[in-house]
Amino acid sequence: MQALPIFIKITNRLCVVIGGGDVASRKVNMLLKANAAVLVISPNICHELQALAEAQKIQYMQASYAAAQLQGACLVIAATDDAAANAAVSRDAQAFNIPVNVVDSPGLCTFTMASIVERSPIVIAISSEGNAPVLARYIRTKIETMLPTGYGRIAAIAGEFRDKVKAKFATTQERRIFWEGVLQGPIIERILSGQEAAARKALDDVLSEKAEVKNRGEVYLVGGGPGDPDLLTFRALRLMQQCDVCVYDKLVSPEVMELVRRDADLIYVGKVRDQHTLPQEEINELLAKLALQGKRVLRLKGGDPFIFGRGGEEIETLMQHGVPFQVVPGITAANGVSSYAGIPLTHRDYAQACLFITGHLKDGTLDLDWVAMSRPRQTVVIYMGLVGLTQICQQLIAHGVSPDMPAAVIQQGTTQRQRVVTATLSDLAEKVTAAEMKAPCLTIIGEVVQLREKLNWFEPNAKGHL
Structure with a gap:
């Protein structure tokens, strides 16, 4: 190690920046984040620095560099395009024992910007x-x-409770054990999910009861997206890595499942039409039961939990049992699959609205709002509609939609196994049957489908355009 990493408090202290271009502007903004009193010295300055000067966020001296300008500074940055001037700034600052940084010249620096x-x-x-x-x-x-961005909130709340923890635990070791328990428990998850009031109350309860932090169970209702693991959110991935048990669906792709914590227990509750591994009511109770045993339960769903994912039914049960939970949205199939198929769901020339439909109702019937689905200048996206595709096409035509309306069925969208069939309403079902398409599939009906030929960008390993 050639330099000592330290953090210097520069709040309201004079920091001098020599130079007025874009590079100087970036350095000034970093200094302002640390609440420094910044003086910029240069014959000319860029628009960004001019705006800061006019807003009185920095001082600006329109002048060429002179050594006397460094007097009183706690640090100096040289960011000019004049090598001789930069060398002079370095030499003078060191003579005054002022830390100096010269951009892109490590040999002239006494400190570097991390x-x-x-x-x-x-x-x-x-x-x-x-x-x-x-x-x-x-x-x-x-x-x-x-x-996670929420780590700053964790640190701030920990600071709030520092004196209380110190008053309760006499030794450094006891305080360390306490905070380690907090950092590995559900209190942290409450902070990260934005439930800061609940987290503060839980910390107060623990400290007032003089009890150890309990590892209470919790349920993470996580949207796994349409299949491509790169589409997971940061929070989804973090919770997938820390769960004790994962309850997952058929629609979660193998690639996403690979990212679940290796030693977590896996419970499959996938549903195939008319063949449910577990009825939904039993899944709801299972989640509550596992959490009440003190386990961190990942309920992993394809797409988004609240779009045809029955997430609302599951958290109703959790609330009835008093089980803590958090919901992590995922990219729903309509967004992800349509994007990977090169089909925009809206377009000012073709569709000003988009309608999401589930292809079968709770009782298994196909009694949909055909009038709403048949309106012009919209895109209709149908989830789970493969089995009833023939009837769907027939009903839409019967309700006034042109038989020549473009339509597409996408199988396993966003993955390397993606396949796409494009057709019209009149022959879509026939082409899908001929291609032997299998669930999971998404159906898109609307003028926007014709844009696929121009906008298709995703090329899976197994060529999938039929």
Whole structure:
């Protein structure tokens, strides 16, 4: 290690930036985040710095550089395109014992600017000591994807309770054990899911009862998206990695399942038409039962839990049992599959509305709102409509939709097994049968389907355009 990583408090302290271009602007913005009093010195400044000066967020001195300008500064940054001026700033700052950074010149620096991951008050700085700033930024990006934005809120709430914890636990070891229990339990999940009031109450309860943090069970109702694991949210992935048991559906792709914690218990409750592994009511009770046993239960669903996913029914049961839960939305099939098929759901020339329909009702009948589905200038997206596809097409034509209306059926959309059949209402069912399409499939009906020929961009390994 060639440099000591430290954090310097510069709140309301003078920081001088020599230079007025875009690079100087980026450095100024970083200093302002730390509440510094910034003075920019340059003959000219860019529009961004001019706006900051006019808003009185920085001081601006329109002048060429002179050593006397550094007097009183706690640090200096040189960001000009003049090598001689940059060298002079470095030399003068060091003579005044002021820390100095010269952009892109490690040899002239007494400190370097790290690449920052900010979850204030948590701040992570990555430095290559000026040797590889692009690599440092790349590492920062990796950490950004791993660290939830809510960690800053965790730190802030921990700060609020610091004195209370110190008053209860006499030794450092006792306090460490307490906080480790908190960080691994449901209180943290409440903070990360935005339930900060509930988290504070839980911490107060634990401290007032002088009890250990209990690892109470919880249910994570997570949307697994349409199939491509890259479409998962950061929160979904984090919860998938920390669950004790995963209750999952048939529509969750194998690639997504691969990301579930390796040693979690897996319980399959998938549904095939008229063949339910577990009735929905029993699934609801199973989730509550597992959570009441103290387990962290991942209820993993394809698409989004609240769009034909029966998530509402499941959390009603959880609420009846007093089980904590959180809901993580997923990209629903209509959005993900249509995008990967190159079919925009709305388009100002073809469709100003979009209608989501489930292809079978609760009692298994096909009694849909055909009038609403037959309106012009809209896109109709049908989930789970493969079995009733012939009747759907016939009914739409009977209710006034043109037999030549473009339509498509997409099988296993967003995955490398994606297959697409495009046709018209008059021959869609026939072509789908000939192609031996299998569930899960999504049906899209509307003028927007004709755009697929122009907008198709996704090429799965197994060529899927029929």
